[in-house]
Amino acid sequence: MTTTLVKPAAPVTGEHDRRAASVLALAVFEARQLALQIPMLVFGLLYLAYVGYEMFGRGEGMDAYPVLHDTDRATQGGPVLFCIALLVCVHRAALLNRRRGLEEQFSVLVMPAPRRTAAHVLSVVPFAVAMALVVGLQFGWAALRPGAVGHGSLAELAVAPLTVLLSGAVGVLLARVLPYPVAPLVFVVAVTVVISLLGRAVAGAHGVQWLWPTVLENGGTPVPGELLGRPAGWHALYLVGLTVLVAAVAVLVAGGRTRALKAVTVLALAATAVGVAGQTPGESASLRAARKAEADSPQKFQTCVERDGSRYCAYPDWKGWAVDWAGVVRRVRSEAGGGAATARLTVRQRIEEISDLTTDATLPTSSARGTVTVGTQWGGRRVPEFAVGVARVLVAGSERTAENMCDARTVTTMWLALATDPTPQDTFRHLRIDDSLAGPAAVLTPDGGSLGVTAQQTQVVRELLREPHDTVAARVKSHWQELTSPNTTTTEAARLLGVKEPKGTDDCPAG
Numbered sequence: 457m458t459t460t461l462v463k464p465a466a467p468v469t470g471e472h473d474r475r476a477a478s479v480l481a482l483a484v485f486e487a488r489q490l491a492l493q494i495p496m497l498v499f500g501l502l503y504l505a506y507v508g509y510e511m512f513g514r515g516e517g518m519d520a521y522p523v524l525h526d527t528d529r530a531t532q533g534g535p536v537l538f539c540i541a542l543l544v545c546v547h548r549a550a551l552l553n554r555r556r557g558l559e560e561q562f563s564v565l566v567m568p569a570p571r572r573t574a575a576h577v578l579s580v581v582p583f584a585v586a587m588a589l590v591v592g593l594q595f596g597w598a599a600l601r602p603g604a605v606g607h608g609s610l611a612e613l614a615v616a617p618l619t620v621l622l623s624g625a626v627g628v629l630l631a632r633v634l635p636y637p638v639a640p641l642v643f644v645v646a647v648t649v650v651i652s653l654l655g656r657a658v659a660g661a662h663g664v665q666w667l668w669p670t671v672l673e674n675g676g677t678p679v680p681g682e683l684l685g686r687p688a689g690w691h692a693l694y695l696v697g698l699t700v701l702v703a704a705v706a707v708l709v710a711g712g713r714t715r716a717l718k719a720v721t722v723l724a725l726a727a728t729a730v731g732v733a734g735q736t737p738g739e740s741a742s743l744r745a746a747r748k749a750e751a752d753s754p755q756k757f758q759t760c761v762e763r764d765g766s767r768y769c770a771y772p773d774w775k776g777w778a779v780d781w782a783g784v785v786r787r788v789r790s791e792a793g794g795g796a797a798t799a800r801l802t803v804r805q806r807i808e809e810i811s812d813l814t815t816d817a818t819l820p821t822s823s824a825r826g827t828v829t830v831g832t833q834w835g836g837r838r839v840p841e842f843a844v845g846v847a848r849v850l851v852a853g854s855e856r857t858a859e860n861m862c863d864a865r866t867v868t869t870m871w872l873a874l875a876t877d878p879t880p881q882d883t884f885r886h887l888r889i890d891d892s893l894a895g896p897a898a899v900l901t902p903d904g905g906s907l908g909v910t911a912q913q914t915q916v917v918r919e920l921l922r923e924p925h926d927t928v929a930a931r932v933k934s935h936w937q938e939l940t941s942p943n944t945t946t947t948e949a950a951r952l953l954g955v956k957e958p959k960g961t962d963d964c965p966a967g
Contacts (some may be wrong), residue, residue: 474561486579499541517836523601523678528608532670539623544640546627570712570955577703579625588617606773611688617693629706663736677817678832687735688849751809758852766801787876788846793936796850823856829903845902847872862964864949868939870917912958919955
């Protein structure tokens with residue numbers, strides 16, 4: 457009688473663990489190799505240099521007062537070239553065996569093609585994690601600035617890391633279905649052209665543009681966060697679903713046939729479809745109504761505070777800027793005479809009814825007496841523009857009244873705005889659209905309009921800025937009534953203020 461001893465089979469769980477460990481080990485190796493590729497190093501360093509410049513090289517002017525629900529989506533554009541480089545390098549790495557004629561040798565390895573494909577997909581995860589850290593650092597730096605306002609969106613911040621993952625997955629899939637070196641670049645160009653053409657050809661192409669990983673919609677005047685109307689959450693779901701779907705299809709094409717893989721593919725397809733459906737509709741009727749309401753009746757949506765006898769009204773995200781506005785009002789009003797020196801002003805933030813997020817808005821002019829318009833940007837040129845806005849209301853009574861003034865009041869307005877400026881001559885030049893200190897020009901104002909300044913008025917203002925401040929200030933206050941009268945000419949203003957009279961008469965614009 458013969459007894460046969462049969463060795464029990466190894467636990468399935470242990471086999472799965474060994475397979476997973478081997479896939480992870482190969483993914484780590486491939487990630488290390490990717491990091492050493494020249495395109496990855498070059499475009500990675502360029503991206504980091506760009507982020508460093510955004511963080512440390514642009515900390516002045518309006519950049520010192522970031523609006524965080526604009527800053528979050530601004531993080532999406534920088535990594536584009538890096539993602540293309542990653543796509544090309546991952547595609548190249550996944551074709552290593554084919555390029556070196558090792559396809560037959562690789563086919564007899566213990567690790568089959570589906571697992572090798574999965575490892576290539578996982579090799580981009582460290583780069584996505586690194587991207588998430590950089591994006592978090594970039595946004596955190598902006599959020600910690602004293603002038604930061606608004607609230608960021610996790611869905612918007614997730615776009616850059618998800619785009620990195622998607623780029624890697626696409627690179628692996630292309631290596632399996634189009635194993636040619638030029639395939640990645642041809643694919644990127646083709647997809648860009650197709651989406652661009654569809655966006656132009658299809659009516660209401662909102663859903664078409666959102667098929668692209670990044671939709672920046674930046675460059676426009678900031679608006680309250682609730683009025684953005686960006687389907688950021690749906691888009692993040694779309695990117696997650698598409699990334700997993702592309703990765704799963706790559707493994708399927710490589711020969712993977714497990715039930716779990718098929719289930720993941722179906723779920724990823726469903727998530728992608730739900731994301732596309734959610735981000736396609738575009739602006740709703742309720743969103744358009746909310747945009748119109750906040751533009752037409754801002755007082756219903758704003759918080760007001762009292763400072764130094766004036767009222768400052770802002771949308772909730774911007775209420776912290778009231779301190780800065782009050783500082784400008786205080787220094788401009790300190791140069792005024794008569795009742796203007798103690799006038800009660802209402803500074804009200806305004807937005808234009810939004811048509812898209814890429815347009816620089818022109819704010820409506822207020823006809824209410826003592827009301828000064830301010831926008832949703834601050835710092836840099838916006839500060840002296842606001843000073844001009846305050847000065848013209850102190851001089852003319854209202855923004856609407858000041859629209860067509862062309863007399864001594866223009867000179868008085870510019871003196872009030874510039875008298876206490878740290879660099880009045882330079883500020884005067886930069887406020888003028890022509891960036892000069894001679895001849896007629898338009899001076900920018902906070903409502904997006906302009907204040908016309910003739911050549912004669914320019915000359916008088918320039919002369920005033922050369923005189924001792926205290927001497928001119930005393931003359932302005934003592935002759936306040938005449939200097940704020942529409943019947944006083946520029947020449948008479950120069951005489952009252954004790955500076956050289958300009959040659960000729962004001963060439964005032966018609967109207």
